[in-house]
Amino acid sequence: MENKLLEIINTVLLNRGNEELKDLTKNTQLRNDIGFDSLDLAELTVRIEAEFGIDIFEDGIVLTVGDIISKITAI
Amino acid sequence: MKNIIVTGASKGLGLCVTKHLITNGYHVIAINRTISTNLKNLKKDYPESLSIIMFDLANVNQIHSDIFQKELGFNRPIHGFINNAAIAYDDIISNLDYKKLEEMYRVNVYSPMILTKYIIRHMLLHKISGSIVHISSISAHTGYKGLAMYASTKGAIEAFSLNTAREWGEKGIRSNCIVAGFMETEMSSELDSQQKNRIYKRTCLKQPTSQDSVSKTALFLLSDDSSSITAQNLFVDSGTI
Ligand SMILES: NC(=O)c1ccc[n+]([C@@H]2O[C@H](COP(=O)([O-])OP(=O)(O)OC[C@H]3O[C@@H](n4cnc5c(N)ncnc54)[C@H](OP(=O)(O)O)[C@@H]3O)[C@@H](O)[C@H]2O)c1
Numbered sequence: 001m002e003n004k005l006l007e008i009i010n011t012v013l014l015n016r017g018n019e020e021l022k023d024l025t026k027n028t029q030l031r032n033d034i035g036f037d038s039l040d041l042a043e044l045t046v047r048i049e050a051e052f053g054i055d056i057f058e059d060g061i062v063l064t065v066g067d068i069i070s071k072i073t074a075i
Numbered sequence: 076m077k078n079i080i081v082t083g084a085s086k087g088l089g090l091c092v093t094k095h096l097i098t099n100g101y102h103v104i105a106i107n108r109t110i111s112t113n114l115k116n117l118k119k120d121y122p123e124s125l126s127i128i129m130f131d132l133a134n135v136n137q138i139h140s141d142i143f144q145k146e147l148g149f150n151r152p153i154h155g156f157i158n159n160a161a162i163a164y165d166d167i168i169s170n171l172d173y174k175k176l177e178e179m180y181r182v183n184v185y186s187p188m189i190l191t192k193y194i195i196r197h198m199l200l201h202k203i204s205g206s207i208v209h210i211s212s213i214s215a216h217t218g219y220k221g222l223a224m225y226a227s228t229k230g231a232i233e234a235f236s237l238n239t240a241r242e243w244g245e246k247g248i249r250s251n252c253i254v255a256g257f258m259e260t261e262m263s264s265e266l267d268s269q270q271k272n273r274i275y276k277r278t279c280l281k282q283p284t285s286q287d288s289v290s291k292t293a294l295f296l297l298s299d300d301s302s303s304i305t306a307q308n309l310f311v312d313s314g315t316i
Contacts, residue, residue: 015202042195047200
C-alpha cells in the first residue's frame with residue numbers, strides 16, 4: 001500500500017513537471033515537504049479514492065503521509 | 076467518444092441539447108427523474124450514445140453514492156457537463172414559501188455544485204481539459220415580477236461558474252453560462268399568451284428564444300472551437316432590451 005501511495009504522489013508530481021520522490025516517511029508533510037498546493041491535493045484525493053475507495057479529506061485534517069496511511073488502513 | 080453529463084434531458088431544452096450532442100458524435104449521460112417517450116425513443120435510435128440515470132436532484136446527499144459510485148465509477152472519463160435541470164418556483168416575494176424555496180435551491184444550486192465537485196475530480200483523474208456549461212436565465216439580469224426567487228438561483232450559479240473558471244483554469248477546465256431568454260417549454264407553459272407577448276416585446280427579435288440556438292451554443296462551448304472562452308455569460312435571448 002505504501003508503494004502504491006508513493007506511485008500516486010509521484011504521478012501528481014510528474015503532472016506538475018516536478019521531480020519524483022524516491023521514498024516517503026510517515027512524517028513527510030504534503031504541503032511543506034512535497035510542495036503540493038490545494039489543486040495538487042485535489043488530484044491526490046481523487047487518485048487515492050479511485051485506488052482505495054476513500055475520500056481522505058472528507059473529514060478531519062490530513063497533513064502528512066502518515067495521516068493518509070491511517071485513513072486508508074482504517075477502512 | 077466524448078462523454079457529456081446532461082441534467083434534465085427528459086424534456087425541454089435538455090432533450091433538445093441531448094439530441095444535438097448525440098447527432099454530433101457525443102455520448103450523453105442523462106440525469107433526470109423520469110424517462111419521457113422522447114428520451115426512450117432517442118435511446119432506441121442511438122443505444123450506444125445515451126446512458127440514462129434516473130435520479131432526483133433534490134437528493135443532494137445521494138449524488139456521490141448513487142451517481143458517481145454506483146453508476147459512473149472511475150473508468151469512464153467525463154469531458155463535459157451541461158447543468159440544465161432546474162425548477163421554477165414563481166410567486167411574489169410577500170408569498171415566499173420557505174419549503175419551496177429550499178427545494179428549488181437543492182435542485183438548481185446545491186446539486187449542480189456537488190455534481191461540479193465530482194466532475195472536476197473526474198477530469199483531474201483523467202487529465203481532461205473539460206468544459207462546464209450552466210444554463211442560466213435572463214431573469215437574473217432583467218427583473219420579472221414573480222421570478223425573484225428563481226432568478227436568485229441563477230445568479231448563484233453564474234457566480235459559481237465564474238469562480239469555477241478562475242479556480243480551475245490552470246488545469247484547462249473551462250466554465251461558462253448560457254443566459255437563456257424565454258423558451259417555449261413546459262417550464263414557461265403556465266404563462267398565458269398575453270404574458271408571453273409582453274416578454275417577447277422586450278426583445279430585439281420579438282420572439283421566443285430558440286431551443287436549437289441555445290443547444291448549439293452549448294455544443295460550441297463544449298467543443299475545442301471555444302477553447303479560449305471561459306468565465307463568460309453568453310446571452311442567447313433574442314436580444315433582451
Ligand atoms: N423555459 C424557459 O423559458 C427558460 C428560460 C431561461 C432559462 N431556462 C432554463 O433552461 C433550463 C431547462 O429548462 P426547460 O425550460 O427545458 O424546463 P423543463 O421543460 O421544465 O425541463 C426541466 C428538466 O429538468 C428536469 N428536472 C426537474 N427537476 C428535477 C429533479 N429534481 N431531478 C432531476 N431532474 C429534474 C426535468 O426532468 P424530470 O422531470 O424527468 O426529472 C426536465 O428534464 C433550466 O435550467 C431553466 O432554468 C428556461
